[in-house]
């Protein structure tokens with residue numbers, strides 16, 4: 016089974032309601048125009064419902080940007096997996112570098128969230144990736160190994176096969192500095208060897224691995240032309256229909272779909 020390319024916007028803490036709806040309408044149109052690519056967006060939680068409504072009847076999928084691992088309870092300010100599911104989410108981003116490094120989320124917390132996402136009927140987009148100083152110190156593989164191993168801890172293979180991994184080198188996020196296609200491909204291939212070790216070769220070939228970090232229309236083709244890059248998790252450039260639509264079109268071209 017070929018891996019269906021998946022290009023998803025991460026809107027982070029941007030947009031207001033009207034902007035979110037307009038962006039969702041444009042994204043949904045791009046999704047409908049490009050059936051060979053799965054297209055989605057992860058809006059701020061407060062706009063998920065409006066975005067789901069704008070995407071209704073189109074193939075566009077919607078995800079949360081984070082969740083807590085408990086299904087309910089006295090956890091002020093948190094959002095639960097079943098709530099995201101109830102709003103119409105298919106996916107949830109977990110372990111984003113901003114969660115890891117701004118909010119101090121450790122690997123074991125992220126691992127609990129991954130399991131809780133499945134329990135809620137959501138598919139996790141598990142983000143992994145090294146800091147600049149880790150790359151400079153030659154620790155990229157070790158960091159990615161730790162993130163992947165912890166994130167998949169205790170997952171049976173039927174769930175593991177569904178996880179979407181986003182390789183997002185932290186030094187490339189929001190900086191305008193992208194990993195070169197070769198640098199990204201090398202880490203993506205390494206992630207498949209990790210999955211083959213943790214599970215088996217078939218599963219390693221089935222899991223989709225997105226690249227994230229300053230993906231723009233002008234670098235999207237070269238990145239997604241790489242054999243092990245199955246799509247993109249896009250921050251800044253997903254906030255404009257023109258640039259996100261162009262990235263989707265470039266991804267479809269690169270993958271020949």
Ligand code: 13P
Nearest residue numbers: 025188189228229250251
């Ligand atoms: P940018 O595309 O803005 O670099 O953000 C990437 C990202 O963090 C997506 O999750």
